[in-house]
Every structure is written in structure tokens, then in C-alpha cells.
Amino acid sequence: MGIERFERAGWGSRVFDAINLLFLLLLMLTMIIPFLNVISLSLSSGVASMQPDIILLPKDFSFEGYKIIWTSLDIWRPFVNSVTVTVTGTLLHVLLSSLAGYVLVHPYVPGKKLMITFILITMMIPQEAVLIPLYVVNKDLHLINTLSVLVLSGLVSGFSILLMRNFFLSIPYEIAESAKIDGAGEFWVFGAIYMRLATAGLATVTLFEFVRRWNMFTEPLVFINDSMKYTLQLALKSMIVDTSATSSTYMVTTNVKMAGIIIAILPLIAIYPFVQRFFMKGILLGASKE
Amino acid sequence: MLKTWCKYGALYLMMVPVICYFLVYGYYPLARGLQISFQDYRLIGNRPYIGFDNYGTVWHDPNFWKSLTNTLVIGGGSLVCGFLAPLIIALSLNEVLKSWFKKTAQMILYVPHLLSWVVVGGMWIYLLSPDTGLVNLLLQRTLDIPPVHYLAESGWARVVMILVATWKDMGYNCILFLAGIVAINPSLYEAARLDGATRWQQVRYVTLPQIQSTMKVVLLLNTLGVLRIFDQVFVLRNNSTAPDVDVLMYYTYQKGILDFHVGVAAAASMLVLIFTLLLTLIVRKLTRFDEV
Numbered sequence: 001m002g003i004e005r006f007e008r009a010g011w012g013s014r015v016f017d018a019i020n021l022l023f024l025l026l027l028m029l030t031m032i033i034p035f036l037n038v039i040s041l042s043l044s045s046g047v048a049s050m051q052p053d054i055i056l057l058p059k060d061f062s063f064e065g066y067k068i069i070w071t072s073l074d075i076w077r078p079f080v081n082s083v084t085v086t087v088t089g090t091l092l093h094v095l096l097s098s099l100a101g102y103v104l105v106h107p108y109v110p111g112k113k114l115m116i117t118f119i120l121i122t123m124m125i126p127q128e129a130v131l132i133p134l135y136v137v138n139k140d141l142h143l144i145n146t147l148s149v150l151v152l153s154g155l156v157s158g159f160s161i162l163l164m165r166n167f168f169l170s171i172p173y174e175i176a177e178s179a180k181i182d183g184a185g186e187f188w189v190f191g192a193i194y195m196r197l198a199t200a201g202l203a204t205v206t207l208f209e210f211v212r213r214w215n216m217f218t219e220p221l222v223f224i225n226d227s228m229k230y231t232l233q234l235a236l237k238s239m240i241v242d243t244s245a246t247s248s249t250y251m252v253t254t255n256v257k258m259a260g261i262i263i264a265i266l267p268l269i270a271i272y273p274f275v276q277r278f279f280m281k282g283i284l285l286g287a288s289k290e
Numbered sequence: 291m292l293k294t295w296c297k298y299g300a301l302y303l304m305m306v307p308v309i310c311y312f313l314v315y316g317y318y319p320l321a322r323g324l325q326i327s328f329q330d331y332r333l334i335g336n337r338p339y340i341g342f343d344n345y346g347t348v349w350h351d352p353n354f355w356k357s358l359t360n361t362l363v364i365g366g367g368s369l370v371c372g373f374l375a376p377l378i379i380a381l382s383l384n385e386v387l388k389s390w391f392k393k394t395a396q397m398i399l400y401v402p403h404l405l406s407w408v409v410v411g412g413m414w415i416y417l418l419s420p421d422t423g424l425v426n427l428l429l430q431r432t433l434d435i436p437p438v439h440y441l442a443e444s445g446w447a448r449v450v451m452i453l454v455a456t457w458k459d460m461g462y463n464c465i466l467f468l469a470g471i472v473a474i475n476p477s478l479y480e481a482a483r484l485d486g487a488t489r490w491q492q493v494r495y496v497t498l499p500q501i502q503s504t505m506k507v508v509l510l511l512n513t514l515g516v517l518r519i520f521d522q523v524f525v526l527r528n529n530s531t532a533p534d535v536d537v538l539m540y541y542t543y544q545k546g547i548l549d550f551h552v553g554v555a556a557a558a559s560m561l562v563l564i565f566t567l568l569l570t571l572i573v574r575k576l577t578r579f580d581e582v
Contacts, residue, residue, distance in 0.1 A: 020385050028398050034413055037424050052422045099304040109298050122316040128518045128539055129563040132546040132555045133323030155311050186300035215406030217521045222547055233408045240412040241525060261412050268404050276397055284469050
């Protein structure tokens with residue numbers, strides 16, 4: 001839709017535009033102001049952050065909050081746990097989803113229909129409904145209170161498999177065929193041709209999985225209770241929400257809590273502007289597949 | 291048979307880890323959950339089958355029904371608001387001609403969806419706090435409204451849950467609606483304009499009917515989420531609002547993990563599963579999703 005849609009914009013139309021723009025600006029403010037508030041609180045001194053005041057710029061600027069949370073509250077341990085789980089889990093997730101997606105690209109494999117049905121059914125099982133049995137299964141496997149359990153949960157998903165398959169489908173199958181005639185094996189075709197040509201797909205799936213894993217909360221909550229294995233989200237939860245439980249030693253000031261929130265947001269916000277288009281693409285592909 | 295294996299062996303090998311994973315972490319827990327729901331589950335010792343006793347316990351537990359009501363109220367509210375708000379925003383964004391503004395707005399609106407419920411919840415707990423929260427301070431200083439402890443008052447708790455959920459996810463659904471709008475054939479607008487349609491009429495008679503299938507997709511996707519609410523409630527709940535906000539998933543968590551009545555929790559999970567399937571079927575029927 002171009003400009004021509006409104007070429008004879010009259011007075012009423014201009015008022016409409018103005019109100020519309022104002023509405024959107026106000027809406028954006030409801031997103032921006034909370035973040036400004038949190039950032040500024042995290043960069044204020046402990047005393048200033050506890051006072052009732054409208055803080056949109058750091059008051060009594062200091063890095064105190066970050067220092068305390070990193071050194072005294074040892075947030076680095078949950079941070080490292082989160083990074084470990086997120087990176088390992090995401091890499092494995094992308095690899096396994098790509099492998100399965102690649103298999104389903106082949107126009108003829110005996111049993112392909114069966115495999116697709118097998119995968120589709122898993123997509124219909126709500127993860128939440130199997131939470132308790134999953135706990136029991138992990139207990140039987142002696143995985144409770146390990147980081148492996150967090151890597152294993154959501155190791156692969158039907159959603160990612162179908163997404164990768166769709167990206168792979170845009171690669172002409174003739175390339176694979178001719179490579180095979182030249183004597184290439186399936187693994188070589190997969191690794192050297194498909195994985196290299198589907199960069200956009202890999203980026204999309206990697207991002208979605210990265211965000212999901214970084215934000216994962218229910219699984220660590222249920223499967224982890226050893227505080228040495230806490231992930232960032234769990235540590236943050238016990239610091240921000242259960243104030244009464246953690247403040248036995250000393251009071252955690254608001255700037256420290258807000259610093260925790262910023263640390264949890266930072267990796268996501270840092271990559272967001274660069275990868276925004278992949279998100280958009282992924283969302284649309286995902287919705288059209290349901 | 292042997293020939294098939296030689297030819298497709300590598301492909302099957304590639305599928306093995308995925309199939310194993312789904313068997314162990316997808317299908318087996320489902321079967322195991324069903325089994326446990328009929329057992330008197332204990333950590334050690336034998337686990338006798340007790341028929342439908344666990345289901346009976348859940349069925350006669352008033353807390354279960356309270357949780358179901360809370361789920362339907364909070365989930366239903368989020369469903370309606372989470373559908374209307376992004377729709378209005380998408381329509382509004384579509385009327386903006388400057389593409390940089392449109393893109394920036396879209397980008398900013400999407401950010402909360404990227405963040406975890408702990409982060410979003412933590413932010414709102416502070417924004418809504420009665421003494422230092424920005425919301426109360428602003429209301430007090432501009433409109434002279436006395437501070438309200440929104441997260442501790444039972445009248446507000448559900449409203450806050452619904453509004454924060456809408457705030458978090460509206461950017462995401464907005465993208466879906468916008469994609470639907472972009473796909474509309476421009477000649478339809480041209481025809482409407484020739485017939486003298488105003489901008490409002492173009493929205494009413496062209497845009498809205500044309501994105502009906504997108505609306506159905508969004509509605510269906512969001513319906514599936516209604517019974518799944520958990521992280522949000524876990525972060526934003528507190529003892530004073532618990533009776534109004536504890537949802538089904540919280541009920542199972544409490545029964546299974548905190549109280550270790552695993553059998554009862556498994557039975558409740560199975561009921562949640564059945565409710566989910568029912569809900570999906572109903573929405574599919576209502577929206578005639580399959581005809582799209």
C-alpha cells in the first residue's frame with residue numbers, strides 16, 4: 001500500500017493521522033518507560049533506589065548494584081550455569097532438528113509418512129500436562145539436580161524440525177542428487193551442502209531456541225533445587241520475589257535487584273537489533289505451520 | 291529389505307537420536323503419567339494400583355475447581371485482551387505511512403515478548419509497588435489517586451495478570467496481524483476508494499474481512515495457551531491473592547512437587563490434558579478452522 005491510498009487526504013484525515021500517531025506514541029511509552037525505570041534504578045545508589053521517587057534517569061549514579069550482585073551475591077554462578085545450558089542445549093537442538101528436517105526433505109524414504117506422524121503427535125502433547133511424569137522419568141534416570149536435565153528438556157522439537165525442513169525445501173533437490181552421483185554420502189550432503197545453504201533457517205531456529213532456553217523457568221524450578229545448579233532465572237526469582245526468604249543476612253536493595261534484571265535481559269537485547277528480521281520470519285513461518 | 295537399509299541407512303541413522311528423544315521424553319512420560327494417575331505413588335516401596343481414587347481426590351477437591359475457575363477467568367481475559375489489543379495496534383500501525391516509524395514501533399512493541407516471566411514479573415512487581423512504584427507515584431502526583439497495592443488486593447490481582455500478559459505478548463500477535471494485512475490485494479482498496487470509501491470504511495469493509503483467517507490462526511494459537519499459564523502466576527502470585535490467581539498448572543505443581551502427592555498431581559495433569567484437547571476441538575469447530 002503506497003501513498004496513493006491517501007492522495008486526497010483532507011482535513012479530517014489529517015486529524016485522524018495525528019490521533020493515530022499519538023496513540024502509538026503513548027503505547028510505545030508504556031514499553032519504554034518501564035525499561036528506563038529499571039535501567040536507572042540499577043545505576044542508582046542503594047539509598048536513592050529505595051526512596052519513593054519517579055526515577056527515569058540514574059539518581060546518585062553508581063555501579064554499586066552491579067558490584068554487589070556480582071561479588072557478594074555470586075550471580076556469576078547462575079549466570080555461568082545459564083550460559084552453559086543455553087549454549088549446549090541450543091547447539092544440540094539445532095543439530096538434531098536439522099538432521100531430522102534433512103531426512104524429511106527427501107521425496108522418497110520408506111516410512112517417511114510414519115516419521116512425520118510420529119513427530120506431529122509430539123507437537124500436540126502439551127508439555128505442561130506431562131510435567132509431573134517428566135519429573136518422575138528424570139528421577140528414575142537420576143537426572144534431578146543436574147544441568148544435563150535442562151539440556152535434555154526440549155532437546156529437539158517438532159516445531160524446529162518442520163521449520164528446518166521448510167528452509168531445506170528451498171534448496172533445489174537436484175544439487176543433492178548430483179552430489180550423490182559424484183559419490184557423496186548423506187552426511188556429507190547434509191553437512192557440506194544443506195547446512196551451508198540454509199543459513200537463514202539455522203539463524204532463525206538458533207535464535208528461537210536461544211531465547212527459549214535463556215528464559216526457561218518451569219523446568220529448572222521443578223528439576224533443580226540445589227542452589228549451586230540454579231540458573232539465572234531461578235536465582236533472579238528467589239532474589240526479586242521471595243524477598244523475605246533471602247534477606248536473612250542483609251537487605252537486598254532495589255538497585256541490586258534491578259541490576260539482576262538487566263543482567264538477565266542484556267544478552268537478548270544485545271542481539272535483538274541485528275537479528276530482528278529472523279524473528280519476524282520465524283514467527284510467520286511458525287504460525288502458518290500450525 | 292537389505293537393499294532399503296543400504297540405500298537409506300544413513301537417513302535412518304540421522305533420525306535415530308530424534309526418535310529416541312521423543313520416545314523417552316514425549317511418549318513415555320505420557321504413558322507413565324497415565325499409569326501414575328492410577329497408582330498410589332511413593333518414592334520407595336511398592337506402588338499399588340488404586341483405580342480412580344486419585345481422580346476422585348482431584349474431583350472432590352474444592353481447590354481444583356477454584357484453580358479451574360481462575361484459569362478460565364485469567365486465561366479467558368488474556369485471550370480476549372490479547373486478541374483485541376494487537377488487532378487494534380496492527381490496524382493503527384497500518385495507517386501510518388512512514389515506514390521507519392512503523393518498523394521502530396513494531397520493534398519496540400515486540401521486546402517484552404523476548405523476556406522471561408521472571409524479568410517481566412519482577413519489573414511489574416516494582417512498577418506496581420505501593421510506596422516506590424512508578425505507577426502509583428504517577429497516579430498520585432498527577433491525579434492525586436491514593437496508592438493501591440495492586441498485587442496484593444484480590445480485586446486487582448486478576449486484572450493485573452490479564453493486563454501484564456497482554457502487555458507482554460501484544461507485539462508478537464501484532465506481527466501476525468500485520469503480515470495478514472500486508473498480504474491483502476491492493477486492488478481491493480483501490481476499488482473501495484473509487485466507490486468513495488473513507489479510511490474508516492476501508493478498514494471496516496476491506497481490511498477486517500480480509501484478515502479473518504489470520505484472526506482465526508491467532509485465536510487458535512492463543513487458546514492453546516489458556517490452560518498453560520504458569521510462570522506468570524508463579525512470579526506474580528503471593529499469599530494474599532493466591533485464592534484468586536492460582537491456576538491449574540500451579541495446582542499440579544503444588545500437589546506434585548511441593549506436597550509430593552505425585553499420583554494426585556498426575557491425575558490432575560491428565561484432566562488438564564483432556565481439557566486442552568476439548569478446548570482445541572471447540573475452538574476449531576467455532577472458527578471452522580479446517581475450512582480456511
